[in-house]
Amino acid sequence: MKLLSQLINGLNAGSIYALIALGYTMVYGIAKMINFAHGDIIMVGAYVVWVAIAVLKLPVSVGLIIGVAACAVLGIFIEKVAYKPLRKAPPLAVLITAIGVSYFLQSASLLIFSSAKRTFPVSFDIPAITIGSLVVPGQTILILVVTSICMIALHLFINKTKAGSAMLAVSEDKDAAQLMGVNVNKTISMTFAIGSALAAVAGVLFASSYVYVYPTMGSLIGIKAFVAAVLGGIGSVPGAMLGGILLGLIESLSKTYLSTQLSNAIVFGILILVLLVRPSGLLGKSRTEKV
Incomplete structure (x- = not known):
């Protein structure tokens, strides 16, 4: 039963990592760049929701919508200002610009909110489900349901809509897609908007589980989500x-059965092993580039 509990905990954390990893992998698949500011967008989304609900006293539903919309707009703004001028750059x-944007967002949040932890105003009072001696927290159920809906919706959007087809075309060949009438700039902006909106959802779920929001909350979780994207095959949804x-799952089981202190090292160690055996990741595709 202890094993089942840890598997559920692993699914809980893994679902949030997967949501964030989708943003990394979508941007890389289409723009061929790593948006290291993506982890900090998680923090921005959580803070926007905190301001909307705790400061402005807006309803929770309105605050959540504002947080997702604000992150989508922020993603587009970052792409237009920081990344679009560098599409032909080395x-x-x-990479340096992405790191700079990340530090800018962290520093701005520290100036505005200070380093103090703020109690996150969103909590989901969902009754737990008891199966024999196994108790599944309501928060875990909510996270699994929300992330599953987001992933299914994204999969259907990419594979069943015209905009999704444009994203697939741009990911294969920007120049050929443009010759076929695809608006590359609009498609890349849409990708940043969707990825940032998903990051906002992940930020709310993470902050509501942790109970607090703080300026550096996106750093570690963002890095782990990047590891997840590389592990699965960056560029592959x-x-x-x-x-x-x-x-x-690996993180949860390693904390329980091996060492809490070494869990992060174990996660990164497994990543190294996977990349040594399969550099493209588990579901990634190796591409041969013509010189």
């Missing part, structure tokens, strides 16, 4: 989902 320049779930 990868190192884009199913890979991001699989990587997130596996990462959560």
Whole structure:
């Protein structure tokens, strides 16, 4: 029964990692860059919801909608201001810019909110489900349901809509897609908006579980989500989902049966082993580039 409890805990954390990893993998798959500011967008979404509900006293539903919308707009703004001018630049320049944007968001939040932890005003009072001696917390059920809905909706959007087809076309070949009438700039902006909106949802779920919101909350969880994206195969949406779930399970089981202090090292160690055996990740595709 202890094993089942830890598996449920792993699914709980892994679902949040998967949601965030989707943002990393979508941006990489289409824009061929790593948006290291993505983890801090999680923090921005949580703070926007905190301001809307705790400060402005808006209803919870309105605060959640504002948080998701604000992060979607922020994602578009970051892409237009920081990344679009560098599309033809060397990868190192884009990488440094992404790190700079990440530090800017953290520093701005520290100036505005200070480093103090704020009690997150959103809590979901959902009754737990008891199966024999196993108790599944209501919060865990909510996270699994919300993340499953988001992932299914994203999968249907990409594979069943015209906009999703445009995203797939741009991910394969930007120039060919543009010749076929696809608006590449609009498609990339839409990708940043969707990924950032998903990050906001993940930020709310994480903050409501942790109870607090603080400026550096997105750093570690963002890095772990990036690991999940690489583990599953960065650029692959199913890979991001699989990587997130596996990462959560590995982390939960290692904390319980091996060492709490070494759990992060174990996670990154397994990532290294996977990349040594399969550099493209579990579901990623190796591409041969012509020189």
